[in-house]
Amino acid sequence: MxxxxxxxxxxxxxxxxxxxxxxxxxxxxxxxxxxxxxxxxxxxxxxxxxxxxxxNRAAYHLRSGKVKRVGVLFADIRNPFFTSVLAGIENYLHQADYALILGNSDENQKIERMQLQAFLDEGVAGIILSSVVNSSEQYQQVIEAGIPILAIDRVPDNLKVDSISINNIKAAKEATEHLINLGHKDIGFIGGPERISTAKLRKLGYLEALEKIPNSKPTIELGDFAQAGGYQATINLLSAHKDISALLVANNLMTLGALEAIHEKKILIPDQIALVGFDDMPWATSLQPPLTVVSQPTYDMGKIAARLLLDRIHNPDSPIQQVTLETHLVVRESCGGLNRDPFQ
Structure with a gap:
């Protein structure tokens, strides 16, 4: 301690x-x-x-010439988003002669604390972290121990460390605006837990876009960033709001759950409901119809994260770097093309 x-x-x-x-x-x-x-x-x-x-086992490893190690702690390693990010991290670390120790917090704050403690005990030189909570308190012990943290994807409030993420507000806003431009007025949103920074920011982007529609009312259900949560949130939303004509889902696993719910209710995509998800997964083009998605540069995010962390390890007093990557909307058949004036 x-x-x-x-x-x-x-x-x-x-x-x-x-x-x-x-x-x-x-x-x-x-x-x-x-x-x-x-x-x-x-x-x-x-x-x-x-x-x-x-x-300071990290310093000991450096002095003794032993293998230098970096801890990587993801919120849910089952999510293909994180496996793609991991590939980028691993590629860069291996080229720099660093070994990688992987941990999975499974979206559980207690497990996250345990994994961070294990990294400290192992003497890692630094940690790449996708956080479970949006508060910096959880990570103070690591910072006080002098181990640099790089926040990836999720950036907790008031955590003064290097970070890399996407512009979540802009990404969700552009996806929602695309649906508005197709003529949709009643657009639902399946979001994630608001204790997670990405979930909170994507919800804000959705809300900002809806301001373009006069007298619009947000229709929001929150899931848990997992498939089951996406399914239940979509069931709840569609049951309570039968006038919904389009749906934006805030992550890839919840999109699978949303698809399950939509098919269960025998609603046709895109004829009866347009659908846009996050993350361009390999299966997105195999769906019928192919899925419109917000594509994130996951592999590049991983490589840049590893570079930023190693920069911090070798230059501990350098200014904090906060990198924001751009996304792009990959338009496919699932969002349809109503082409009517949304303000009529």
Whole structure:
């Protein structure tokens, strides 16, 4: 644990002073040397625990010439979005002679804390993080331990670290405006949990676009960024709002759930409802009709994220970099083409 009461970062010298031993003895205890007697080992370990000292294993790996490692923690590794991002990260790290340790928080705050602790224990040089929550408090222990974090895709509020994401507001706004330009007035939105930054921002983009339609009323159901949540949210929305003629879904897995719900209700796409999703997955063109999507540059996002993190590791005092990548709308048959005036 980090010692919250200490005005400075605890060092090996602090441990040595408290235990009444040399710094060399402390180092031998940390490295599990068998040359330290049991009494000294207990004294040193007690001092470590009381002070909250955490050995800088990343620095040790660098000094010793051992493999340098980066932790990558994703919110849901089952999501094809993250696997594509991972490919970009892995490519760049391997070229830079860094190994990758992968973790999956499964959209669970407790698991995320556990994974972050494991990364600290493993002595990673830095962490690429897709966060589960939108608060910076969850990540203070890592920052106080001196391990750089790169926020990818999701950027928690007030977390002052390097980041890379898309312009979520613009992406959702442009997708909604496309449906408006096709003549739709009653456009529904299937969003994600608002504790997640991307979900909150995509909802804002949808709302901004609806301002173009006089007297429009937002129609929103929130899911959980998983297929089951997308299914249930779509069932709820379509059951309560039978006049909906178009639907924007805020991530790829929820889009699959939305498709399941639409087919279950025997609603025809795009004749009875137009559909736009997020992320251009390989299966998008195999659907009938092929799916209109907001395409994100996932592989490039991964490569740039890895570059930014390594830059931070080697230049810890450089200015914070916040990179925003552009998306583009890939128009296919699922959104149809009503071509009527939305203001008639």
């Amino acid at each position: 980090i010692n919250k009461e200490s005005p400075h970062k605890i060092t090996v010298h602090d441990v040595a002073k408290k235990a009444g031993v040399s710094t060399a003895t402390v180092s031998r205890v940390i490295n599990n040397s068998d040359t330290v007697n049991n009494d000294l080992r207990i004294r040193v370990q007690t001092a470590i625990n009381e002070l909250g000292y955490r050995p």
